[in-house]
Amino acid sequence: MKHPRLASVASADLMAGSSGDPRVTYINHDKVADTLGNNGSLATAPDFLVMGAHRSGAGHAELHKKETDIFYVVDGEATFITGGAMVGSKATSPGQRTGTGIQGGEVHHLTKGDVIVIPAGIPHWFKDVPHSVSYFVVKVLKR
Numbered sequence: 756m757k758h759p760r761l762a763s764v765a766s767a768d769l770m771a772g773s774s775g776d777p778r779v780t781y782i783n784h785d786k787v788a789d790t791l792g793n794n795g796s797l798a799t800a801p802d803f804l805v806m807g808a809h810r811s812g813a814g815h816a817e818l819h820k821k822e823t824d825i826f827y828v829v830d831g832e833a834t835f836i837t838g839g840a841m842v843g844s845k846a847t848s849p850g851q852r853t854g855t856g857i858q859g860g861e862v863h864h865l866t867k868g869d870v871i872v873i874p875a876g877i878p879h880w881f882k883d884v885p886h887s888v889s890y891f892v893v894k895v896l897k898r
Contacts, residue, residue, distance in 0.1 A: 791829065791889055804894040811887045816841045816857045816880035820850035821897040824873040828865050831888035836860040836880045837873055856880060865890075 782797050790797050791807035798805040810833070818841060839860025844852050857880045863871060865888065873879045875897055881888070 791891070802896050802898070804896070806892040806894070807889075808892055809887065809889045810881055810884050812884050814881040816844075816854035816878055818844070818852040818878045819875055821875050823875050823895040824879065825893040825895065826865070826871050826873075827891045828867055828869045829889050829891065830867055831884070831886060832864065832866045833881050833888040834883040835863045835865050835871065836882050837863065837871075837877055839878060841878045854878070856882070
């Protein structure tokens with residue numbers, strides 16, 4: 756059974772219009788594809804952010820004090836670490852930390868179709884990206 760394209764889910768969001776009524780925002784598939792390939796924001800609201808992301812290598816370890824990250828992998832693969840202790844941790848902005856890696860933690864091999872939810876306050880890290888990985892990120896923001 757084929758699943759509906761995540762683009763349909765990610766492309767609609769509720770945002771307050773000038774009258775305070777909820778408004779649906781549509782983002783067409785060309786914009787979704789472009790954003791996925793070039794990293795960028797698709798939709799924002801006071802309590803969430805939807806982005807497209809593409810990596811061709813490892814990243815920095817991250818920890819977001821007030822953001823839950825939900826990743827949906829649409830192509831490629833990566834070794835992803837959650838939990839453990841960040842190495843070389845430093846504050847980059849209020850509630851945000853980055854580091855050079857993670858010591859310990861749980862190893863996940865992410866591939867096309869996988870979804871992973873990283874609650875606020877949990878370190879996470881794209882440790883290895885053999886070729887590339889493309890994914891959608893939904894950030895749920897705590898107030």
